[in-house]
Amino acid sequence: MANDYIVKDISLADFGRKELDIAETEMPGLMALREEYGEEKPLKGARIVGSLHMTIQTACLIETLVALGADVRWASCNIFSTQDHAAAAIAAADIPVFAIKGQSLEEHWDYLDKSFMFAEGPNMILDDGGDATLYVLLGARAEAGEDIIPVPQSEEEAVIKAQIAKRMAASPGWFTKTRDAIMGVSEETTTGVHRLYELQKNGQLPFPAINVNDSVTKSKFDNKYGCKESLVDGIRRATDTMLAGKVAVVCGYGDVGKGSAASLQGAGARVKVTEADPICALQAAMDGFEVVLLEEALDADVFITTTGNKDIIRIEHMREMKDMAIVGNIGHFDNEIQVAALKNHKWTNIKDQVDMIEMPSGSRIILLSEGRLLNLGNATGHPSFVMSASFTNQVLAQIELFTKGDNYDNEVYILPKHLDEKVAALHLAKVGAKLTKLSSEQAAYIGVTPEGPFKPEHYRY
Numbered sequence: 001m002a003n004d005y006i007v008k009d010i011s012l013a014d015f016g017r018k019e020l021d022i023a024e025t026e027m028p029g030l031m032a033l034r035e036e037y038g039e040e041k042p043l044k045g046a047r048i049v050g051s052l053h054m055t056i057q058t059a060c061l062i063e064t065l066v067a068l069g070a071d072v073r074w075a076s077c078n079i080f081s082t083q084d085h086a087a088a089a090i091a092a093a094d095i096p097v098f099a100i101k102g103q104s105l106e107e108h109w110d111y112l113d114k115s116f117m118f119a120e121g122p123n124m125i126l127d128d129g130g131d132a133t134l135y136v137l138l139g140a141r142a143e144a145g146e147d148i149i150p151v152p153q154s155e156e157e158a159v160i161k162a163q164i165a166k167r168m169a170a171s172p173g174w175f176t177k178t179r180d181a182i183m184g185v186s187e188e189t190t191t192g193v194h195r196l197y198e199l200q201k202n203g204q205l206p207f208p209a210i211n212v213n214d215s216v217t218k219s220k221f222d223n224k225y226g227c228k229e230s231l232v233d234g235i236r237r238a239t240d241t242m243l244a245g246k247v248a249v250v251c252g253y254g255d256v257g258k259g260s261a262a263s264l265q266g267a268g269a270r271v272k273v274t275e276a277d278p279i280c281a282l283q284a285a286m287d288g289f290e291v292v293l294l295e296e297a298l299d300a301d302v303f304i305t306t307t308g309n310k311d312i313i314r315i316e317h318m319r320e321m322k323d324m325a326i327v328g329n330i331g332h333f334d335n336e337i338q339v340a341a342l343k344n345h346k347w348t349n350i351k352d353q354v355d356m357i358e359m360p361s362g363s364r365i366i367l368l369s370e371g372r373l374l375n376l377g378n379a380t381g382h383p384s385f386v387m388s389a390s391f392t393n394q395v396l397a398q399i400e401l402f403t404k405g406d407n408y409d410n411e412v413y414i415l416p417k418h419l420d421e422k423v424a425a426l427h428l429a430k431v432g433a434k435l436t437k438l439s440s441e442q443a444a445y446i447g448v449t450p451e452g453p454f455k456p457e458h459y460r461y
């Protein structure tokens with residue numbers, strides 16, 4: 001169908017294509033999969049709903065899925081993360097895409113719905129944060145007359161329910177039929193994976209899922225080294241503030257927190273960390289960061305949440321911060337910062353995704369991306385190279401679920417270690433890394449084979 005897209009400006013397609021051409025030179029894993037599987041087309045017959053930040057890097061993922069035979073329809077998983085030129089390039093390539101930077105929440109769920117509208121219905125989901133999976137499962141529950149399970153981002157609940165009601169009225173039985181046709185889902189991020197394990201625990205997962213996040217070549221690279229580059233990029237593009245010498249607080253020292261703290265440290269900021277997990281707190285201390293309570297560090301200049309948890313920076317914290325403190329989140333959802341509690345304060349919009357908010361005391365904070373992930377809202381997300389590793393895992397997961405789905409139960413799986421090692425191997429040449437080959441005697445001595453896998457399952461990297 002021609003014009004089967006919603007983008008900001010289709011005339012941005014040429015610019016998008018030029019950046020896509022550059023991205024391809026930085027995404028060796030995806031290009032190697034095109035080479036390896038381009039002729040065989042293992043995804044022929046796959047009709048994939050994609051719900052993932054519509055960036056240049058994602059455009060390269062989408063075109064890889066198409067090169068491997070898939071039909072694809074795409075929506076962004078966040079209202080601020082789309083790069084409009086990337087969406088335009090995908091639309092111009094006749095791939096249906098529904099994504100605009102700065103779309104409303106209503107549009108967000110409407111566009112997600114549109115990404116499901118294959119003539120023959122979808123049979124695969126590629127998710128980031130779990131919204132596409134959530135949409136189908138909540139809708140099917142509503143059709144069965146069951147209570148809709150609570151939605152984590154509560155202020156979105158009414159919008160989601162309205163969108164589900166609209167689809168139920170337009171196409172009775174659609175959610176149940178769609179749920180039953182889905183062969184599997186591959187999930188990109190920590191927060192979405194958390195939702196999948198909850199569904200599995202409650203016996204509510206109706207299809208197999210692959211947890212892409214916990215491939216080592218995803219969470220130990222994208223979450224860490226990706227944020228190391230993109231966090232400070234977002235703060236700088238938003239504020240142009242001098243970071244050297246400033247005090248920054250990073251809430252959470254998991255993979256994203258480690259990358260974020262390193263990002264700010266690299267910019268010359270003095271970094272403090274808050275943690276709830278003693279192991280991560282000890283790691284932060286031994287990496288040289290002061291581990292503090294947020295309440296004791298409210299005189300800092302920059303505050304970043306990275307926890308995937310809710311209510312981390314609360315209204316009482318923001319009221320105590322110094323004038324012009326910068327507040328932002330790089331975790332998946334906006335509920336890490338109590339933005340809703342700021343609604344009746346005075347907001348001054350500085351520019352897109354940057355607001356100055358006045359507290360009752362008269363002091364102001366600068367809030368980035370309304371509390372949504374700032375590296376994608378205020379900048380362009382992670383660089384292509386690290387996303388190549390993440391997305392190579394995504395494509396392998398889609399191939400696995402689509403071609404060998406019968407081998408899987410309705411549970412959450414991780415890709416086998418030999419594929420994780422393969423993803424890393426595909427990225428070595430680009431950085432000029434040379435791999436040492438084990439002799440068969442050496443391999444036997446440490447209990448592996450010279451071809452790998454090189455570590456036991458319990459190894460933590």
Ligand code: NAI
Binds near residue numbers: 192223252308330373
């Ligand atoms: P993680 O589980 O490795 O780390 C989160 C850390 O936060 C944990 O160590 C936990 O103990 C800590 N934490 C939880 N509650 C806390 C509290 N109240 N105070 C202080 N610390 C607390 O998760 P990961 O992989 O680091 O992901 C974090 C979030 O970032 C998730 O929502 C994930 O989906 C998202 N993400 C965002 C990316 C981006 O580009 N913006 C990239 C990858 C992940």
